[in-house]
Amino acid sequence: MKSKGKSTLLFIGIIAIITFLGYAGAFGLEIGGYEIKSFDKVISKGLDLQGGVSVLQEIVSEEKVSNEDLERTKELLSMRVNKLGVSETSVTTEGDRRIRVDIPGSFDSNAVVDTLTKTGELKFVGPENDTILTGKDVQKATAYVDEKGQNIIGLELNSEGTKKFAEATEKYIYKNIAIYMDDEKLTDPQVQSVITDGKATITGNRNYEEAKKIAGIIQSGALPVTLKTASVKTIGPTLGATAIPSSLKAGTIGILLVFVFMIVYYKVPGLLADIALALYILLVLFVFVYIGAVLTLPGIAGFLLTIGMAVDANVLIFERIREELKTGKSIKASIDSGFHRALSSILDSNITTIIAGIVLYYLGSGAVKGFALTLMIGIILSMFTAITITRLFIKLAVNMGLLSKPSRFGVKRG
Known part of the structure; x- marks a missing residue:
């Protein structure tokens, strides 16, 4: 019982x-x-249920595309699509050289393709809205975790970038220098000291994945590969x-x-x-x-x-x-x-x-x-x-x- x-x-x-x-x-x-x-x-609905634009981009290259370049390109395309003001956007890789972008809602497919295939522009912008550096001045950007457990982005500049950055950090000491990809702000670090050797670190990243993502975008400076549009579907x-x-x-x-x-x-x-x-x-x-x-x-x-x-x-x-x-x-x-x-x-x-x-x-x-x-x-x-x-x-x-x-x-x- x-x-x-x-x-x-x-x-x-x-x-x-x-x-x-x-x-x-x-x-x-x-x-x-x-x-x-x-x-x-x-539960998000796909394009076949709510309509939208599906664009398949293919990397134009005779050589094998590295996973690093593929993922970096995917991140940059995702940033560009998000600028269109849409939610529930899907950016996925297909195979080793294709990236599909599904954008729900009503959009001009030609404008979407133009946005996805443009080269892009990386800028370091000072408090006076002046461009300090561009992607051409960056030699290397990496993400790592230091001995204190902080997620760091390390920057190395070329000779021309080193000179420009030394002048800017002296001018804007204890002020913020923002880093933009196109019109989207990636990060907004504060200058803590004058940097004359072309080597800088960016702290304050929430996690390692965020630091790795930003470092990858800075490293590329723009799309690391050339894209062509394989197909466009408007549903x-x-x-x-x-x-x-x-x-x-x-x-x-x-x-x-x-x-x-x-x-x-x-x-x-x-x-x-x-x-x-x-x-x-x-x-x-x-x-x-x-x-x-x-x-x-x-x-x-x-x-x-x-x-x-x-x-x-x-x-x-x-x-x-x-x-x-x-x-x-x-x-x-x-x-x-x-x-x-x-x-x-x-x-x-x-x-x-x-x-x-x-x-x-x-x-x-x-x-x-x-x-x-x-x-x-x-x-x-x-x-x-x-x-x-x-x-x-x-x-x-x-x-x-x-x-x-x-x-x-x-x-x-x-």
Whole structure:
């Protein structure tokens, strides 16, 4: 009786948490001044759902492009795109010499291309708005952590830059000299002493990654490579206006049919599997929010596909349990044996799908990457819910007396 009471309380508690998360995710909540936004507000939508401009830039070079130059170019393009005043912009590398820039919203594609392909200008600007140095005066810029644990940017100037900087630091001692890339301020350090040897350090960086990013941009002085526009796509918002409601409707109908099938065919275990499946859907959406995933139509397709695979794992488990019950084993022994026998089949099918997802993600581009990412996230979480959560629910149901007879599994013993 004590075990039954504990299991009942735990089961009710889990259901309450799932209900709360589901409501908060669907409609949003405000608790004590803190707002929990709905999935619709916090999950970014891709260009195919909200419209915008997609530009694929290719590096023009006969030599192999280094990862350093590729990442530096990506950072500079990201800065330029952000100057357009857009949010949720996606700048990603494709292969070893291509960079895709996806800009949601309504923009002139020609203006975007011009912004991305221009050379760029690095400037050191004094308090009197005078240009002290340009990118041509910088010989080297590196990021490192000193003995005190501070994140430092180290600068080395050429002979002409050394002379200019010595005069400027003497003139602007204890004042700030700002460093700009185009019109965006990278950093605004204060001059602490007159620098005559052409070697300066910039402190006050929040973390090493920030210091490394700024150092890379200063080092390049401009785009470190020449770019050409490989493709430009302008997508209208009308597709998303039709696609989102249609996808939601199709997904809802499909999931409800699966829920009904599981209950009708597998009885109480089917109901428990439906609860685990609801938790799985919420977990996937919360992971999308956490990693900042951009949802696209192929991504939605991948998500719905993983729901089917999550159900498939439960079907394998329940069929194995049924087989064990038909041999005359006890309910608890049948559950343990059923999960054990189904595990290898579940792992085999899902691991091969994950391998395919990894290949698609690293060799694919654009929408293919979105599909692969949602597929891999969904597969991993579906295995977790099927193997762990469904098993927990079934054991709690056994302790509560909900699965006390083989008939509750849809098995009839003569």
